[in-house]
Amino acid sequence: MELRHLRYVVAVAESLNFREASRKLHVSQPSLSVQIKQLEDEVGVRLFDRSKRHVEITRGGEVFLTTAREVLSMLERSSSTARQAQQGEVGTIRIGFVPTASVAIVPRLLEEIKTQLPLVEVELKEWPEATQISELQSGALDIGISHREKLSDRLESMLLLRERLILALPKHHQAARKKAVNFDDVRDDLLLIPRKDLYPTLHKMIIGTFVAGGVRPNRTQAIEHLQTAIALTAANAGFAFVPESADKLWPQEVIFRPLDAGVPRFETVALWLRGSADPLIRRILEILRQIYAKPDSLARRES
Amino acid sequence: MELRHLRYVVAVAESLNFREASRKLHVSQPSLSVQIKQLEDEVGVRLFDRSKRHVEITRGGEVFLTTAREVLSMLERSSSTARQAQQGEVGTIRIGFVPTASVAIVPRLLEEIKTQLPLVEVELKEWPEATQISELQSGALDIGISHREKLSDRLESMLLLRERLILALPKHHQAARKKAVNFDDVRDDLLLIPRKDLYPTLHKMIIGTFVAGGVRPNRTQAIEHLQTAIALTAANAGFAFVPESADKLWPQEVIFRPLDAGVPRFETVALWLRGSADPLIRRILEILRQIYAKPDSLARRES
DNA sequence: TAAAAATACTCCATAGGTATTTTAT
DNA sequence: ATAAAATACCTATGGAGTATTTTTA
Numbered sequence: 211m212e213l214r215h216l217r218y219v220v221a222v223a224e225s226l227n228f229r230e231a232s233r234k235l236h237v238s239q240p241s242l243s244v245q246i247k248q249l250e251d252e253v254g255v256r257l258f259d260r261s262k263r264h265v266e267i268t269r270g271g272e273v274f275l276t277t278a279r280e281v282l283s284m285l286e287r288s289s290s291t292a293r294q295a296q297q298g299e300v301g302t303i304r305i306g307f308v309p310t311a312s313v314a315i316v317p318r319l320l321e322e323i324k325t326q327l328p329l330v331e332v333e334l335k336e337w338p339e340a341t342q343i344s345e346l347q348s349g350a351l352d353i354g355i356s357h358r359e360k361l362s363d364r365l366e367s368m369l370l371l372r373e374r375l376i377l378a379l380p381k382h383h384q385a386a387r388k389k390a391v392n393f394d395d396v397r398d399d400l401l402l403i404p405r406k407d408l409y410p411t412l413h414k415m416i417i418g419t420f421v422a423g424g425v426r427p428n429r430t431q432a433i434e435h436l437q438t439a440i441a442l443t444a445a446n447a448g449f450a451f452v453p454e455s456a457d458k459l460w461p462q463e464v465i466f467r468p469l470d471a472g473v474p475r476f477e478t479v480a481l482w483l484r485g486s487a488d489p490l491i492r493r494i495l496e497i498l499r500q501i502y503a504k505p506d507s508l509a510r511r512e513s
Numbered sequence: 514m515e516l517r518h519l520r521y522v523v524a525v526a527e528s529l530n531f532r533e534a535s536r537k538l539h540v541s542q543p544s545l546s547v548q549i550k551q552l553e554d555e556v557g558v559r560l561f562d563r564s565k566r567h568v569e570i571t572r573g574g575e576v577f578l579t580t581a582r583e584v585l586s587m588l589e590r591s592s593s594t595a596r597q598a599q600q601g602e603v604g605t606i607r608i609g610f611v612p613t614a615s616v617a618i619v620p621r622l623l624e625e626i627k628t629q630l631p632l633v634e635v636e637l638k639e640w641p642e643a644t645q646i647s648e649l650q651s652g653a654l655d656i657g658i659s660h661r662e663k664l665s666d667r668l669e670s671m672l673l674l675r676e677r678l679i680l681a682l683p684k685h686h687q688a689a690r691k692k693a694v695n696f697d698d699v700r701d702d703l704l705l706i707p708r709k710d711l712y713p714t715l716h717k718m719i720i721g722t723f724v725a726g727g728v729r730p731n732r733t734q735a736i737e738h739l740q741t742a743i744a745l746t747a748a749n750a751g752f753a754f755v756p757e758s759a760d761k762l763w764p765q766e767v768i769f770r771p772l773d774a775g776v777p778r779f780e781t782v783a784l785w786l787r788g789s790a791d792p793l794i795r796r797i798l799e800i801l802r803q804i805y806a807k808p809d810s811l812a813r814r815e816s
Numbered sequence: 817t818a819a820a821a822a823t824a825c826t827c828c829a830t831a832g833g834t835a836t837t838t839t840a841t
Numbered sequence: 842a843t844a845a846a847a848t849a850c851c852t853a854t855g856g857a858g859t860a861t862t863t864t865t866a
Contacts, residue, residue, distance in 0.1 A: 211588060212515050214831085228846060241832045243847060253592045255599045259790075260846060263840055269793055270599035277591045281584045285514060288580045289556045296558045296573035487562075490572055517856085531821060544857045546822060563821060566866050 215249040216278040218242055223275045226265045298489035302331040306342040307355040311478055314371055314455035315355055322497045338408055346483055352491050354481040357411035364484050370502040371478040373454040375415060376466045380446040390470035393425045400448030401427040402439040416451045419474050440464055518552040519581040521545055526578045529568045601792035605634040609645040610658040614781055617674055617758035618658055625800050641711055649786055655794050657784035660714035667787050673805040674781040676757040678718060679769045683749040693773035696728045703751030704730040705742040719754045722777050743767055
């Protein structure tokens with residue numbers, strides 16, 4: 211069976227007349243007859259009844275015609291959608307993100323994709339940094355949103371966000387009236403610190419900040435998620451160190467203050483396979499660049 | 514574009530290796546390369562990226578592959594469904610019926626089609642007798658369920674049901690205690706008679722019965738539907754002449770009695786285009802024959 | 817350099833053409 | 842008698858083969 215047969219069946223069904231159909235197809239009537247017969251032999255069913263002076267379609271012919279029409283119209287569209295896909299206008303993009311990006315990056319990105327590339331499907335994966343890196347390399351992920359770490363040289367990255375790490379304190383904490391807080395202000399409070407396996411970069415920076423300040427926290431408590439740390443802070447159970455963008459989460463019972471001893475910077479980056487020519491990936495990176503490119507050129511640092 | 518191209522794309526996408534794919538397809542590697550290139554030229558998109566040592570599929574190739582797979586599997590199934598359709602196992606049958614058949618015939622027929630030919634779709638048309646006959650002849654209807662009338666000789670028929678025409682009386686009518694009723698019993702009651710245009714055969718038989726009895730009804734009222742006639746009878750507004758099968762409609766307030774002066778017979782028939790070889794029509798007629806064939810051979814009368 | 821795809825060419829299978837026969841009204 | 846499809850036979854396009862070159866890791 212070849213597409214020619216389908217085209218011929220459709221033409222014959224439309225005219226119910228072999229000669230007329232053959233003219234429309236720009237072939238001779240005998241050629242058309244031969245091809246239809248060939249198809250009937252292959253399908254095992256008489257598609258047209260020519261026993262009378264006029265041609266009529268059989269039941270089997272009718273159902274075959276339906277699929278033939280469907281197939282032909284699918285293939286007609288296929289070229290243009292394939293070209294669209296090649297432009298990155300259509301397709302499915304798999305984006306991974308770390309939990310800290312769920313507030314600061316993901317909603318805005320999804321919104322932009324929706325408006326700029328309405329035909330593109332997004333598959334979101336909330337995965338830790340290490341998982342993202344291995345899945346990017348295996349090809350199971352297209353773009354990762356993560357924090358800068360020593361990268362495999364098979365990956366490229368783009369800085370999206372550079373934010374301050376600030377202290378989250380209970381509203382009625384004594385240090386709340388100060389503009390900036392120092393280590394002594396929280397010496398005796400419980401430090402709510404996100405789990406190292408789930409937030410490796412954040413964890414490392416928090417520890418690093420204390421080490422750099424020459425102090426170490428008296429009491430710490432490992433927490434599974436940043437939201438929990440802030441919720442517990444609101445409940446006056448302790449304090450936390452969080453990226454600035456987290457202040458959107460619970461403004462009521464929690465206040466946010468910078469550390470006066472110098473504010474650590476916390477970076478969020480996009481990652482992708484080095485040299486990827488995938489047009490859809492390039493389009494999404496272009497969107498990220500649009501959103502996060504800053505005039506001071508700080509946020510635009512592509513390796 | 515030909516189906517060959519689709520098969521080749523699928524094979525290459527499966528192995529991501531031209532030589533291996535060519536072996537699976539039983540063609541040489543150069544032939545495969547040429548055909549893929551040809552398709553890429555036609556579609557206007559590079560489907561596979563062969564710039565590296567290994568082959569990978571492009572975004573455009575991915576979406577083309579999806580339709581290619583879909584098309585091929587549709588066509589694989591198409592032959593067997595076409596053969597099924599040719600056996601009358603699949604397809605759509607258009608059945609017309611007169612209102613009087615809606616209780617006596619249609620429900621049972623639909624049930625049998627559902628169990629014996631589960632893949633067949635039924636399109637039901639509630640059409641008067643004359644419409645059925647013209648639509649059968651134009652090919653817009655497959656089978657009609659109607660009442661015997663002088664038929665066009667382009668149609669064939671099969672007797673399905675031969676029932677008595679009986680009187681529907683209000684429960685408390687004086688004649689209700691009698692086993693059979695005569696004309697005098699209803700002389701002064703209002704005869705509820707279905708409209709001639711909608712129920713031509715029934716109308717004619719009712720009038721004919723009175724004429725044969727040498728009487729004519731004093732008061733008559735044209736009614737749009739049989740159900741209305743019976744409902745009005747229940748409300749003591751008059752009486753009606755109905756096919757026996759109508760007694761299933763309102764048993765509570767209405768009683769049914771034969772006419773003692775001889776009971777007219779009312780026939781329901783199936784109609785179809787003479788000599789139709791359509792396998793689905795034959796299957797449905799076979800089902801009707803199963804249901805309505807009677808041992809006394811009265812109901813089995815095919816012209 | 818080796819493994820893979822692309823190119824060059826040759827060949828033949830088959831789609832399609834022309835002439836004619838068969839079939840149904 | 843005639844209009845339509847089927848059959849017979851021939852032609853030539855193009856798909857596929859073999860031999861070879863190009864490319865990339």
